[in-house]
Amino acid sequence: xxKNKQPKIQIVNLSKVFGRSPKKMxxxxxxxxxxxxxxxxHRHVLALDNINMELKEHSIEVxxxxxxxxxxxxxxxINRLIAPTAGEVLVDGENVCNMGAGQLRRFRQQKTAMVxxxxxxxxxxxxxxxxxxxxxxxxxxxxQIKRSSYYWLERVGLAGYEKNYPAQLSGGMQQRxxxxxxxxxxxxxxxMDEAFSALDPLIRSDMQDVxxxxxxxxxxxxxxxxxxxxxALKIGDRIAILNQGQLIQQGSAxxxxxxxxxxxxxxxxxxxxxxxxxxxxxxxxxxxxxxxDFSNTVVVQEDDTVREVLxxxxxxxxxxxxxxxxxxxxxxxxxxxxxxxxxxx
Amino acid sequence: MSxxxxxxxxxxxxxxxRKSIDESFRNFTQEYGESLERFFxxxxxxxxxxxxxxxxxxxxxxxxxCAALAFLASRSWKIVVGVILAFTLIxxxxxxxxxxxxxxxxxxxxxxxxxxxxxxxxxxxxxxxxQALISPILDVMQxxxxxxxxxxxxxxxxxxxVPGLIAVIIYAxxxxxxxxxxxxxxxxxxxxxxxxxxxxSGWQKxxxxxxxxxxxxxxxxVNQTIMMSLSMVVIASMIGVKGLGQPVLKAITNQYFxxxxxxxxxxxxxxxxxxxxxxxxxxxxxxxxxxxHNG
Numbered sequence: 001x002x003k004n005k006q007p008k009i010q011i012v013n014l015s016k017v018f019g020r021s022p023k024k025m026x027x028x029x030x031x032x033x034x035x036x037x038x039x040x041x042h043r044h045v046l047a048l049d050n051i052n053m054e055l056k057e058h059s060i061e062v063x064x065x066x067x068x069x070x071x072x073x074x075x076x077x078i079n080r081l082i083a084p085t086a087g088e089v090l091v092d093g094e095n096v097c098n099m100g101a102g103q104l105r106r107f108r109q110q111k112t113a114m115v116x117x118x119x120x121x122x123x124x125x126x127x128x129x130x131x132x133x134x135x136x137x138x139x140x141x142x143x144q145i146k147r148s149s150y151y152w153l154e155r156v157g158l159a160g161y162e163k164n165y166p167a168q169l170s171g172g173m174q175q176r177x178x179x180x181x182x183x184x185x186x187x188x189x190x191x192m193d194e195a196f197s198a199l200d201p202l203i204r205s206d207m208q209d210v211x212x213x214x215x216x217x218x219x220x221x222x223x224x225x226x227x228x229x230x231x232a233l234k235i236g237d238r239i240a241i242l243n244q245g246q247l248i249q250q251g252s253a254x255x256x257x258x259x260x261x262x263x264x265x266x267x268x269x270x271x272x273x274x275x276x277x278x279x280x281x282x283x284x285x286x287x288x289x290x291x292x293d294f295s296n297t298v299v300v301q302e303d304d305t306v307r308e309v310l311x312x313x314x315x316x317x318x319x320x321x322x323x324x325x326x327x328x329x330x331x332x333x334x335x336x337x338x339x340x341x342x343x344x345x
Numbered sequence: 346m347s348x349x350x351x352x353x354x355x356x357x358x359x360x361x362x363r364k365s366i367d368e369s370f371r372n373f374t375q376e377y378g379e380s381l382e383r384f385f386x387x388x389x390x391x392x393x394x395x396x397x398x399x400x401x402x403x404x405x406x407x408x409x410x411c412a413a414l415a416f417l418a419s420r421s422w423k424i425v426v427g428v429i430l431a432f433t434l435i436x437x438x439x440x441x442x443x444x445x446x447x448x449x450x451x452x453x454x455x456x457x458x459x460x461x462x463x464x465x466x467x468x469x470x471x472x473x474x475x476q477a478l479i480s481p482i483l484d485v486m487q488x489x490x491x492x493x494x495x496x497x498x499x500x501x502x503x504x505x506x507v508p509g510l511i512a513v514i515i516y517a518x519x520x521x522x523x524x525x526x527x528x529x530x531x532x533x534x535x536x537x538x539x540x541x542x543x544x545x546s547g548w549q550k551x552x553x554x555x556x557x558x559x560x561x562x563x564x565x566x567v568n569q570t571i572m573m574s575l576s577m578v579v580i581a582s583m584i585g586v587k588g589l590g591q592p593v594l595k596a597i598t599n600q601y602f603x604x605x606x607x608x609x610x611x612x613x614x615x616x617x618x619x620x621x622x623x624x625x626x627x628x629x630x631x632x633x634x635x636x637x638h639n640g
Contacts, residue, residue, distance in 0.1 A: 079542055081538060081541055081542060104544075105544040105545075105546060106544065107544070108541070108542060108543060108544035109543065109544030110544075112542070113542075113543070114539070114542040114543070116535060116538070116539060118535050120533075120535040120536050120538065120539035121536075121539075122536060122539075122553075122554060122558075123533075123536070123558070124557045124558055133543060133553075134543045136553075137543050137544055137545055137549055137553075138544075185543070191542075
């Protein structure tokens with residue numbers, strides 16, 4: 001389903017070194033010096049090491065990594081809050097790194113909107129004036145600003161709180177304001193930098209649902225940074241795993257769970273409860289004719305999770321499932337052994 | 346050579362050094378004194394205008410205006426009653442005119458200091474180099490004994506209102522510059538990053554975010570500026586600034602204890618009024634910081 005989506009953001013040979021003379025140090029890295037040696041010998045930090053990736057339009061692209069992996073640095077290159085030491089960032093084919101100051105401002109106003117881990121709301125402004133901030137910077141008319149801001153206030157479930165100040169709201173509500181502020185800008189790209197990480201688990205799960213529901217309708221390109229694998233698996237159409245400034249693997253949740261690129265990813269995904277993440281499509285056998293026995297078979301959807309398949313099979317007291325696609329055509333089969341293998345992998 | 350005596354310049358050299366500095370400054374004075382005086386003419390007119398305005402306003406109206414301003418700024422009846430009492434007492438004790446003159450010069454000083462100080466503070470906050478350059482100048486302005494810089498000011502502009510005003514402003518300017526700079530630098534970097542991410546220009550950032558968030562700090566600077574210009578009233582009276590300072594000066598030279606005391610208390614009363622009113626106002630503009638969930 002992702003195959004026909006166009007790349008919205010292309011990141012090409014992107015490297016970032018922090019320190020006094022980054023260009024010189026990058027040459028050392030290209031000659032083979034490693035990150036630790038660079039830090040101890042030259043006191044420069046290699047934050048991103050030759051990243052190449054594409055982020056596709058209309059999908060939620062998760063960039064995941066632990067702290068220090070470079071994920072927050074990477075997302076800030078997309079709107080050039082941080083400028084690269086080497087490499088390019090293309091958005092809709094346009095190189096962000098070559099833009100002049102005015103052009104960059106217009107690009108940030110119109111193409112991107114950002115949600116922050118610490119909310120970064122304007123403490124001196126009411127909720128409604130926070131939501132209208134981006135529109136105001138864009139120079140929209142008063143009536144347009146008002147209409148849009150109140151619309152998004154309601155969409156994120158904060159109607160009635162418009163006159164409150166951020167400090168009077170809980171963390172979850174503050175982040176709803178942050179989300180509304182970003183959505184009100186009507187930008188194609190929504191960048192979320194650990195947007196839900198500061199929230200407690202229940203609120204976080206609520207916000208994830210809010211985001212998924214909005215995305216079904218808005219179909220934006222969402223770049224979502226997180227350190228939480230469960231969150232990544234829940235909301236990501238695709239997940240990119242970053243470690244020590246390098247891109248380790250990029251792919252769908254199923255792809256990463258079933259075919260981890262290396263030991264780091266394997267360890268990372270070891271503790272995940274697969275049954276809620278893996279889809280029938282990923283574990284089925286698509287050679288239908290090899291199945292000798294079709295008696296007592298249940299029918300499941302290819303998008304069903306393994307847990308749902310298991311539930312269907314158990315409740316029908318069956319050992320076989322026929323997998324169908326959205327138009328009802330049979331595309332594969334699953335038996336109990338395949339289920340067991342998927343869960344124990 | 347003995348170690349107890351510092352090997353200083355010879356007396357003749359020292360004298361000629363001082364003489365050459367004095368002479369070149371005197372030449373400068375003769376050359377540019379008049380045009381400098383003309384340059385400050387608008388300021389003088391502003392001073393005279395504000396003093397006439399305060400002196401010609403009937404006293405009941407003046408007290409009413411002060412009380413109304415105090416209420417608008419502080420929303421506190423206690424402070425309003427204090428203002429009315431203080432002004433009535435000052436008038437009854439025969440210090441009304443001098444008090445009006447002092448109020449006038451303080452008002453002008455504060456306006457000029459704000460007009461000069463806030464832009465300098467903003468410029469300082471935007472550039473570390475400028476901060477490194479201006480900070481020591483501010484230190485000099487605050488610690489140099491006022492009499493020292495009164496000498497060249499008087500030489501250039503003579504005795505009167507304008508040199509007095511300049512002396513007061515030199516002393517009262519640093520806090521507003523410093524606190525504007527500090528207030529802008531202390532704005533949460535996360536909020537600044539958000540402003541950048543949404544494509545703010547430098548001006549939009551200043552107007553929408555930095556200035557409003559620095560306002561409490563800037564306000565503390567204004568408060569300090571008022572206090573410091575009040576404390577300069579007596580010294581300024583030495584170069585001909587009329588007001589509450591002159592009777593104090595007279596009292597010092599003639600040992601009139603009660604005269605000094607009464608005028609001193611009038612200065613204190615004005616200072617306390619300005620301080621309380623501006624502090625209450627500063628507190629009110631920070632209400633968004635209170636995190637109560639009841640709104």
